[in-house]
Amino acid sequence: MAPRSTSFRISEAAKRRLAARAERDGMSATALLERLITEAIDALDHPGVIHRGPPHDRRAALAAGPDIWEVVARLRDLSGSEEQRIAALAEETDLHPRQIRIAIGYAAEHAEEVQARIDATRSRLRPAGELPSSAPRCWREPVPAR
Numbered sequence: 154m155a156p157r158s159t160s161f162r163i164s165e166a167a168k169r170r171l172a173a174r175a176e177r178d179g180m181s182a183t184a185l186l187e188r189l190i191t192e193a194i195d196a197l198d199h200p201g202v203i204h205r206g207p208p209h210d211r212r213a214a215l216a217a218g219p220d221i222w223e224v225v226a227r228l229r230d231l232s233g234s235e236e237q238r239i240a241a242l243a244e245e246t247d248l249h250p251r252q253i254r255i256a257i258g259y260a261a262e263h264a265e266e267v268q269a270r271i272d273a274t275r276s277r278l279r280p281a282g283e284l285p286s287s288a289p290r291c292w293r294e295p296v297p298a299r
Contacts, residue, residue: 178208198262201255212270213259215252221263222270224248224256 163171168182175185188211192204195213202221204211213221224242231238235257243250260267 180208195259195263199255199259201252202259213263213266215248215256218248218252219246220270221256221259222267222274224253225260225267226271226274228253228257 171182171186175182178185185208188208192211195202195204201216202213203216205214205220206212215221215224218224227242228238231241233241239250239253239257242248242253
């Protein structure tokens with residue numbers, strides 16, 4: 154859908170802050186405002202989800218936790234029912250099952266975005282089939298046999 158012109162009235166102070174931040178981030182005030190609105194709505198719809206990364210490569214993540222795509226990718230690698238996989242992931246990480254469910258909820262609503270992150274990462278896999286060394290250890294190690 155092509156962007157449509159929309160008018161908002163904001164205070165001069167907010168306008169100055171928006172312009173200053175947009176300049177620091179190397180983007181237009183309109184692009185920054187669109188990003189801020191989208192990310193704020195995501196935060197309202199999915200409490201516990203934040204966005205991080207540079208302006209050109211923002212990604213959804215659990216607050217004080219891994220990126221959403223990392224949680225989803227790891228869950229897919231586990232076997233069992235959804236609840237069994239959630240329990241296994243909670244056991245191997247510091248994530249509470251509630252946080253894992255938050256990631257699942259976000260991913261369900263943003264499936265294409267999350268899948269694109271997973272695909273991009275997998276396309277950069279090393280020949281040995283391992284995740285990059287920058288990935289958290291818990292995502293690179295197999296789940297211990299039960």
